[in-house]
Amino acid sequence: MTEHEKNITIKFVDNQKHGYVQVSKYDLEGWNIDTKQFSSYSFYNNNNACYYLEEDCDGYKLHNILTKMGYIINYAKNYVALNYMNDPIFKRINN
Numbered sequence: 744m745t746e747h748e749k750n751i752t753i754k755f756v757d758n759q760k761h762g763y764v765q766v767s768k769y770d771l772e773g774w775n776i777d778t779k780q781f782s783s784y785s786f787y788n789n790n791n792a793c794y795y796l797e798e799d800c801d802g803y804k805l806h807n808i809l810t811k812m813g814y815i816i817n818y819a820k821n822y823v824a825l826n827y828m829n830d831p832i833f834k835r836i837n838n
Contacts (some may be wrong), residue, residue, distance in 0.1 A: 749814050749815055750814070750817065751809070751814050751815070751816055752819050753818055753819070754766075755819065755821065756795060756823055758823050758825055758826075758828060759825050761797065762797075762802070763785070763795035763796060763797060764795070764796040764818075766805065767792060767794075768787075768792045768794060769792065778837070781794070781796060781804065781805075781836060782800050782801055783838045784801065784835075785797045785836050786834060786836060787836050788834075790832050794836065795828070795833065
């Protein structure tokens with residue numbers, strides 16, 4: 744891999760109260776990252792096949808895992824409504 748290929752951009756969703764790292768389940772599978780290690784503070788959206796990892800524990804954990812794999816992570820912030828994660832399409836993981 745070249746240095747350029749090690750740079751990745753991950754969406755960061757901010758709902759004014761909490762932040763979530765949005766990552767595709769297919770990316771996690773490609774990196775061989777088991778979602779069972781993440782807490783029930785995080786969510787999964789089956790409509791877009793994305794996990795929303797709570798920033799303080801699971802997002803931080805993902806950041807550390809990817810950094811150890813040699814990735815340089817850039818975050819693209821996406822501001823959403825305060826009640827965004829209340830939509831029933833978001834299901835808590837590992838409950």
